[in-house]
Amino acid sequence: MALRGPPEERSLAELREFGVVNLDKPAGPSAHQVAGWIRDALGVEKAAHAGTLDPKVTGCLPALTGTATRLAQVFLEGEKEYVAVLELHGPAPTDVENVVAEFEGEIYQKPPRKSAVSRRLRTRRIHALDLLEVRDRQALLRIRCESGTYVRKLCHDVGLALGTGAHMGHLRRTATDPFDDTDLRSMHDLVDAIEFAEGGDEEPFRETLRPAEDALVHLPRVTIAPSAAREVANGAQVYAPGVIDSEGDPDEEPLVACYTPDGAAVCLGRLVGDPDADAGRAVALERVLV
Structure with a gap:
C-alpha cells in the first residue's frame, strides 16, 4: 500500500x-x-470545520478537506482564544478589572438550552481573562479558555458578578490551537488561489490550503517505520518495535500523532506503552489517516 509523501x-x-x-x-x-x-470550491467529496462558530461570530475557523476531516477531534484537545465585547447593563463599577480576574481558573458551566450537548453542569478552565479596555457601558475582554467553553454564558456570569448584568456583544475567535489570526485566509483568498492555480501559479494555492499535518503540530509526535505505517493502514496497532522516536508521557496517555520519517501523518492515537520496549503496544489507535 502506498503512503503519502513528504507534505511539502x-x-x-x-x-x-x-x-x-x-x-x-x-x-x-x-x-x-x-x-x-469550501467543499464545493475545491471540488472535494467532503470538508469539515474545526469547532463550531455561531453565524454572527467571526474569526479563526480551520477547515479540513477530504481525508483530513478525520482529524477534527484534535481541536477538542487544544485551547481557544476570543476577543469579546461585554455589553454592561449599567455603568462599569470601579473594581471591574478585579472582578473579571476572579473568573480565571476552573469555572462551572451548564450548556445553554439550544446546545447540541447534554445540559449537565460541567467544569471548564479559563486560562487567561484580560480586560483590554472599558468605555462607557462596554468592556473589551480577551479570553483564553479550554475547548467547549461557552463565552456567551461566561459574559452573563461576569455581568452578574459585577452587579450590573451583562451580555455578550460582538465575538471574534482569534485562535484555536494550533492556529491563530496571524495567517488567516478568507473565502475570497481561497477562490482566487484556485483561479491562480488553474492559470499555472501554484504558490497562492499552497499558501492558502496547507498540508493537514499543520493541524497536528501541537500534539506529541511519534515517528514510526514505513513498514509499521503500512501495517497501520491495514488495521494493525502501533507496536513498540516499529517506533523510531516518540514524545509524550505514556502514564498520561496523551493524544499523539504518528508520522513516517519523511513527515507524513499516518494515524492518531493514545500513547499507552513504552515506545522503547522490545514488544507490546505503544499507541492505541483512534484514527487511521491513510
Missing part, C-alpha cells in the same frame, strides 16, 4: 484531499455553510 512535495490534488485552511469566517453564514462552500 505533494501535488495540488493531494493537498485538496488532505488539507487544512485557516479560514477567517465572516459574520452571517454558519460554520456548516462555510464548510460546504
